[in-house]
Amino acid sequence: MADTHAHSTHEPHACPMWILIAIFGALLVLTVVTVFTATQIDLGAYNLLLAMFIAVIKGALVALFFMHLWWDSLFNAIALVSGLAFLALFISFSIVDTYQYEPSVLPLKDVLTPAKIKATSIHEAAPEQSEHADVPPVPEIKEHRPEGVPAGERRPTKSESQSPAEGPATP
Amino acid sequence: MSQVETNTTTLDEPHTGGAHAHHPNLAHHFESMQQQNDAGKLAMWVFLATEILMFGGLFCAYAVWRARHYDSFDIGHVYLDWKLGTVNTIILIASSFTMAWGVRAAQLNHRTACWVLCFLTVLGGAGFMGIKYVEYTTKFSHGMGPGRLYTAPIHAEHDLAVDHGRNVATGSEQIPALSAVTLAEAGVGSDVHEGEHDQSGPPLYKEGSYWNHHGHSPQQLAMARPFFSIYFLLTGLHGLHVLVGMVLVGWITVRAYNGHFNAEYNAPVDIVGLYWHLVDLIWIFLFPLLYLI
Numbered sequence: 001m002a003d004t005h006a007h008s009t010h011e012p013h014a015c016p017m018w019i020l021i022a023i024f025g026a027l028l029v030l031t032v033v034t035v036f037t038a039t040q041i042d043l044g045a046y047n048l049l050l051a052m053f054i055a056v057i058k059g060a061l062v063a064l065f066f067m068h069l070w071w072d073s074l075f076n077a078i079a080l081v082s083g084l085a086f087l088a089l090f091i092s093f094s095i096v097d098t099y100q101y102e103p104s105v106l107p108l109k110d111v112l113t114p115a116k117i118k119a120t121s122i123h124e125a126a127p128e129q130s131e132h133a134d135v136p137p138v139p140e141i142k143e144h145r146p147e148g149v150p151a152g153e154r155r156p157t158k159s160e161s162q163s164p165a166e167g168p169a170t171p
Numbered sequence: 172m173s174q175v176e177t178n179t180t181t182l183d184e185p186h187t188g189g190a191h192a193h194h195p196n197l198a199h200h201f202e203s204m205q206q207q208n209d210a211g212k213l214a215m216w217v218f219l220a221t222e223i224l225m226f227g228g229l230f231c232a233y234a235v236w237r238a239r240h241y242d243s244f245d246i247g248h249v250y251l252d253w254k255l256g257t258v259n260t261i262i263l264i265a266s267s268f269t270m271a272w273g274v275r276a277a278q279l280n281h282r283t284a285c286w287v288l289c290f291l292t293v294l295g296g297a298g299f300m301g302i303k304y305v306e307y308t309t310k311f312s313h314g315m316g317p318g319r320l321y322t323a324p325i326h327a328e329h330d331l332a333v334d335h336g337r338n339v340a341t342g343s344e345q346i347p348a349l350s351a352v353t354l355a356e357a358g359v360g361s362d363v364h365e366g367e368h369d370q371s372g373p374p375l376y377k378e379g380s381y382w383n384h385h386g387h388s389p390q391q392l393a394m395a396r397p398f399f400s401i402y403f404l405l406t407g408l409h410g411l412h413v414l415v416g417m418v419l420v421g422w423i424t425v426r427a428y429n430g431h432f433n434a435e436y437n438a439p440v441d442i443v444g445l446y447w448h449l450v451d452l453i454w455i456f457l458f459p460l461l462y463l464i
Contacts (some may be wrong), residue, residue: 038463083220114324
């Protein structure tokens with residue numbers, strides 16, 4: 001083997017083989033654990049937390065050992081951690097912001113119905129319109145929007161929400 | 172492993188650790204190979220941070236939509252095959268392992284091992300994309316595409332055994348244009364009626380219909396559209412990265428085969444390896460988020 005030659009260099013630490021195999025095994029085991037807990041054990045909302053917890057462990061193993069952060073200069077880790085920190089800021093601020101808009105969020109069952117998807121999808125609606133150009137189905141649906149409610153402006157009241165309203169999710 | 176020693180002939184002299192040993196691959200503005208490698212790796216890590224932020228936008232969309240419209244995810248995710256997803260996860264982890272091993276082989280001057288392992292990594296990426304192709308075509312065949320390509324509720328309405336006061340389009344792929352209009356005119360009533368129907372029991376589809384499998388009504392399928400838009404954006408962007416990674420690792424494979432790398436100069440293997448590991452890292456999060464929960 002040529003391993004002896006490698007010792008004469010001061011190149012980045014070549015990861016020991018047993019560590020690579022151990023990390024590979026750990027990643028496989030954790031994948032099985034993720035699939036098992038998510039599909040066989042019902043923890044309700046905690047399934048998401050558990051799956052993300054395992055994913056963070058797996059990600060850390062990949063970053064630390066496959067990506068050599070364990071041996072690397074700390075600068076590389078700072079680049080990764082600052083990226084993740086800004087990602088956390090980004091997502092948490094967005095989530096907080098959506099709570100501000102909660103009153104204007106329309107229920108999906110009002111926004112997305114088969115009729116509206118039929119009207120907006122390009123696969124099925126296009127041939128219909130070309131064959132029956134005199135009967136445009138799209139404007140028909142729009143007329144059922146509650147009066148005085150511009151698209152996506154606010155959540156309709158109880159009585160209004162009975163009729164389908166165009167929402168921000170419908171392009 | 173016997174031909175490994177021949178590879179060291181690319182070095183003029185043993186590396187003494189200072190600026191005096193001018194390695195042919197050492198750029199003039201660097202003191203040493205060590206410094207050059209460290210600078211390259213730091214730059215790659217900064218790039219990877221921007222990659223994380225780019226995916227972060229889509230992860231953020233996932234988080235916001237899931238927090239607001241959990242129904243969409245609850246209905247949509249069961250149509251993804253978690254078994255195929257698991258196989259793909261294992262393939263990607265295995266390819267990440269062969270990549271890390273390949274980097275080690277390059278650092279230890281194991282030339283043959285390096286290119287073989289890099290080649291296996293490319294094969295892993297190809298296997299991943301192959302399975303992804305099967306998944307995508309299955310989704311599209313059922314009308315479960317992103318955005319306006321999402322026509323699953325229309326497919327499901329075709330298959331309804333009991334039609335709500337409308338003509339069943341027998342023997343014809345096209346829905347009569349009239350049905351869209353009548354449905355719109357019926358508007359409120361038809362939706363409410365279907366909503367009540369959902370609660371009383373699963374909708375009745377024709378025998379052998381794909382939609383019997385999970386028993387979602389057309390209305391429920393309609394609500395899953397945002398999930399599939401996010402699914403296709405996330406996996407599409409990730410798949411694009413896998414393709415780019417395959418090209419890069421393939422390039423490294425050829426260079427390693429031609430003996431361009433040795434114990435002193437292996438930064439390209441290392442840096443492309445980092446990219447490949449990031450692709451794996453992102454999939455580790457995508458898989459449970461999309462397929463499992």
